[in-house]
Structure formats: structure tokens, C-alpha cells
Amino acid sequence: MATLLLVRHGRSTANTSGVLAGRLPGIALDERGHAQAAALPDRLAGVPLAAAVSSPLQRCRETLRPLLAARPDLPLHTEERISECDYGDWSGRKLAELADEPLMQVVQGHASSAAFPGGESMRAMQARAVDAVRDWNARVEAEHGEDAVYVMCSHGDIIKSIVADALGMHLDLFQRIHVDPCSVTAIRYTRMRPFLVRLGDTGDFAALAPRESAEPNGAAEVGGGAGAP
Template sequence: MATLILVRHGRSTANTAGVLAGRTPGVHLDERGAAQAAGLPARLAGVPLAAVVSSPLERCAQTLQPLLDARPELVLRTDERIGECDYGDWSGRKLGELAGEPLMEVVQQHPSAAVFPGGESMRAMQARAVDAVRDWNARVDAAHGEDALYVMCSHGDVIKALVADALGMHLDLFQRIHVEPCSATAIRYTRTRPFLLRLGDTGELGSLAPRGGGERDGSADAVVGGGAGAP
């Protein structure tokens, strides 16, 4: 099955302000975030991409724009299911202020039980994002074959929830995962299980390209001994 490259959006104005952006409109990349996005085409040089999918929020579209400019053959698709968690009444509030809320302990220690006031549950966020990935895997496989790679640009909590699903981890453990702004997390899906290839990678991604040699043949078997790595 397809290999998914999950890109977290570049650093945003909300990140630097210490604000939980959520779905608040008008949040965009700051200067550093724009520079991170500008480096994405070089990081993905040599990686054939079958599709590019984005959260509907501006900061994700901005992150992908340099890649789309560099590869005009790619068409941006938007999927609301990989949009940011709906933090409801928490959206737009300072993270320091939210730290004192009783719900924060639940978010940190028992996120599968966390429901944001006026928003959604973290469990629902994970479910919709996993559904989106399964759908896109099937679409990309059908159109481009099982060696195809595609990009999704989403948000920190969404990506962490997808990694937890890929690793067979309960959502209550997902706060142990960390992904930097504009980092890439790669998951290769097979018929029987996924493989986490990269987690929060901020370097080059060229070695994700199919290279033959039996290590990217669609097998659901792990490479005994760890494999030879990139040539």
C-alpha cells in the first residue's frame, strides 16, 4: 500500500504567541514558518509524489505552496477530516492560561476521555483522521500502485494521533509523541500492518523514494536485522 508523508505546518503566529490556535481564522505562518515551508521542496527532492492533501486551514496551505510552485503538475486536495482538532472554547486562549484548567490534566493523562467544551473529543479527532488516511491510501493505491508516496499537511495533535494508530498505541499514550513544526513523519502501510519510517524528521527525505532491493516491495514483513538503509 501507499506511503504517507505527514507534514506538520510550519511555525505559525499562534505558536510564537503561545496561543492554542485551533480553528481560529487568520492564523498564518510567521517568518520562520515561511522559511521552513520554503525548504520543503528541496527536502522532498527526488521523492515522486502521487498526491498532495491539506487541512483546510491557511497555515497548512501556506506550508505546501512552495512545494506546489516547484511541482506544478501536483494538484492540491483539501480534506476537512485532517483539519485541526476543534478545541471549542479553548481556541484562541493562551496555553499558559489553559494549563490551570482541570480538563488539562485529562488532556495530558487520559486524552481518550477529553472532550473540549463547545468542541470535539480527541477520540473523534483521531477517528476522522484515521478514516481519511485509509480512504486516501485506497485512492492512491488504485491510481498509482502500492509503491506510491503522497503528502498530507496537518496539525500536531492530528499527526500524533495518526502515529499512535500506526503503532497500535492507545490514544492515552499519544502525548508521548512529539512532532516539530514543518517536520515530516512517514508511514508505510501494508495489508496487515503499518511501518513508521520517519518521526518528526526535519532533514532531507529523498531516501523515502522507492529504490528496489526488496525492502520496499509491499511486503508486510519487517526487515530482519534492520536493513541496509538508504544507498
């Protein structure tokens, strides 16, 4: 079956301001995010791509723009099911203030039971995203063969939930997975099982240098965080 390259969008203005953007309109890449997106064509230069699939949100479309410019024959498809989690009433709020919400403890430790007020549950988020991947795997394979590779640009929690599914992990464990802005995660799907062959690869190991923790007390960054400074 197909190989999927999951690209998290580049760093956004919401990431740097510590806001949980969700599906709010007008959330663009910041200066660093645009630089990350501009580097993507060279990072993927050695990979023949059959298709590009994008979340409908602006920050994902902006991330793919340089890649599409470098490969004008690469078809682009918009997929609603890989849009950001619908955080409902939490959308647009500062992550620092959300940390004190009782629901945040559920999001961190028991995600399968977490549902955002006025939004969706994390279980529903994962289900729609995984269904989208399965459908696109079948479509890409049917049109381009079982060795085809395609790219999908989405969001932190979406990508983490897809990776958890590929690894056979319960959703309650998905906060153990981390993907930086504009990182590439590769999953090779086969008839028997998926293989995770890259996870959150930015090609930059500077992020591993000691720094002030972005995950105090081991808490995951809901929405994915802004990456290394």
C-alpha cells in the same frame, strides 16, 4: 499500499505567541514558518509524489505552497477530516492559562476521555483523521499503484493521533509523541501492518541541544508547540 508523508505546518503566529489556535481563521505562518515551507521542496526532492492533501486551514495551505510551485503537476486536494482539533471554547486562549484548567490533566494523561467544551473529543478527532488516511491510502493506491507516495499537511495533534494508530498505541499514550513545525513523518502502509519509517524529521538536530524545557514536568505541548528556538 501507499506511503504517507505527514507534514506538520510550518511555525505559525499562534505558535510563537503561545496561543491555542484551533480552527480560528487568519492564523498564518510566521517568518520562520515561511522559511521552513520554502525548504520543503528541496527536502522532498528525491521523492516522487502522487498527490498532496491539505487541511483547509491557512497555515497548512501556506506550508504546501512552495512545494506546489516547484511541482506544478502535483494535484492538491483539501481534506476537512485532517483539519485541526476543534478545541471549542479553548480556541484562541493562551496555553499558559489553560495549564491550570482541570481538563488539561485529562488531556495529558487520559486523552481518550477528553472532550473540549464547545468542541470535539480527542477520540473523535483521531477517528476522523485515521478514517481520512485509510480512504486516501486506498484512493492513491487505486490511482497510482501500491508503491505510490503522497504528502498530507496537517496539525500536531492530528499527526500524533495518526502515528499512535499506526503504532497500535492507545490514544491515552499519544502525548508521548512529538512533531515539530514543518517536520516530516513517514508511514508505509502494508496489508499486514503500517511501518513508521520517519518521525518528526526536520533534518536539524540542533533541537536536541540542551535548552530550557518546553515541557515542564513532562507535560506535552497541546497543539504541538513552536519547535526549537
